[in-house]
Amino acid sequence: MVEWARLDYLKDTQVNISSEFSIIKKYLSGIGASYLTTNGINLAGGDDCAVIAANSKLLISTDTSVAGVHFLKSMPAESIAYRSVATALSDIAAMGGNPIAFNLSLVMPNFNSDWMKAFKKGLQKISREFQFPLIGGDIAKGPLQISVTVLGKPEKKYLLRSNAQSGDVLCLSGALGSGYIGLKEYKRSGELNSKTKPYLFPSAQIAYGRMIASIASSAIDISDGIVQDLSHLSSSSGVGCNVDLDEVPVVDKQYKKQCLEFGDDYQLLFTVPPKKLFTLQAKLNSCKKKCHTIGVMGGKKLILTNNQGSMRNWDHFQ
Ligand SMILES: [Mg+2]
Structure with missing residues (x-):
């Protein structure tokens, strides 16, 4: 009975489950792992959620980059990865915050190991530059797009777009x-x-x-x-x-x-x-x-x- 149920499930899913997990493990794990402790991350990847020890306010922002709309599909995968995270990070900058971690959802039409290797390189580059780790995410099959959620900690005061005064x-x-x-x-x-x-x-x-x-x-x-x-x-x-x-x-x-x-x-x-x-x-x-x-x-x-x-x-x- 269990065997039949499992086969039905595999037939209906778009991405082969075992390959999704192996792709995540190989290309989207361990990025910025050395920043986990300093940034207050208790658990990243490998479970249903990441766990953050947040004893202060957190800034959270999501940004989705779609191929052909926000970037060219022909661009190097290293750049596609880097700029997808950078554009999300920019919202943390606008609030005067410091990034502590990010989550990433990658939708791609097919799997290519060279492309994924370069994509990982782009994630490692930005993770190193701003010293914040990738703490979770998923992969699905479809037209290329990347959705990034960035978490940050504000300074004592965070900046809003709604507080400009006459004369400023x-x-x-x-x-x-x-x-x-x-x-x-x-x-x-x-x-x-x-x-x-x-x-x-x-x-x-x-x-x-x-x-x-x-x-x-x-x-x-x-x-x-x-x-x-x-x-x-x-x-x-x-x-x-x-x-x-x-x-x-x-x-x-x-x-x-x-x-x-x-x-x-x-x-x-x-x-x-x-x-x-x-x-x-x-x-x-x-x-x-x-x-x-x-x-x-x-x-x-x-x-x-x-x-x-x-x-x-x-x-x-x-
Ligand atoms: Mg913005």
């Missing part, structure tokens, strides 16, 4: 457009070089976020382009903003509009009370990090201008 200075952690230029260059050359690296291996601004956590009044990461993400920050906070787009730094002025609108940059957009701006700039400068001031919060409208006059103008409050 709007700041940006770095120039925009490296995602756009990187993808454009990758489509042309198919190579890893200084232009494509920010797209293939984007940097989550974890250190920057932690540095501004106690000083900034609000923050958001730029994943969808400055216009979109500024409108989120502005409407969440219930305060408008006036931005001169010519003041926003971009990596390639020839493609200014695309650099502003494309997204995939993972820089932080944040607000600072004017009397704290000097302290913040000094703190960032001491770590060789930049802070670009690009506008001032105020009014009830989001007004974006450039040298041709008003480019976009939203009113979320009417």
Whole structure:
């Protein structure tokens, strides 16, 4: 009886159960294992759940990357793995937190050992860089997509997108457009070089976020382009903003509009009370990090201008 039940089950499942477990064991286990104890992880993998000894608040965020939508299927698997985790990490950076662990769900159309080996390499790379382990996940068969849940610990104060005040200075952690230029260059050359690296291996601004956590009044990461993400920050906070787009730094002025609108940059957009701006700039400068001031919060409208006059103008409050 037991034997029949088992065969029926195998016939109905899409992925061969034994191979799923062996793939997980070989390619998704032990990644960042040396960080488990320091990050308060009691149990990772091998059981139904991971166990975390959380004696403080935790930040949790999930991000799904779909082939053909968020990345090119032809990209190296090392990069696909790395950037899927990095884009999820960026949300922890936007809250001013420090990552402690991540979970990963991988849906793929077929199994290829070379691809999986490179995928594992990408996970190991980002795990090492931010010193946080993979603590669980699963594999299923289907169109390629990766879903990553990141857990983090906030600093004493965590940053929200809803706390910008009228009069606060709007700041940006770095120039925009490296995602756009990187993808454009990758489509042309198919190579890893200084232009494509920010797209293939984007940097989550974890250190920057932690540095501004106690000083900034609000923050958001730029994943969808400055216009979109500024409108989120502005409407969440219930305060408008006036931005001169010519003041926003971009990596390639020839493609200014695309650099502003494309997204995939993972820089932080944040607000600072004017009397704290000097302290913040000094703190960032001491770590060789930049802070670009690009506008001032105020009014009830989001007004974006450039040298041709008003480019976009939203009113979320009417
Ligand atoms: Mg975000």
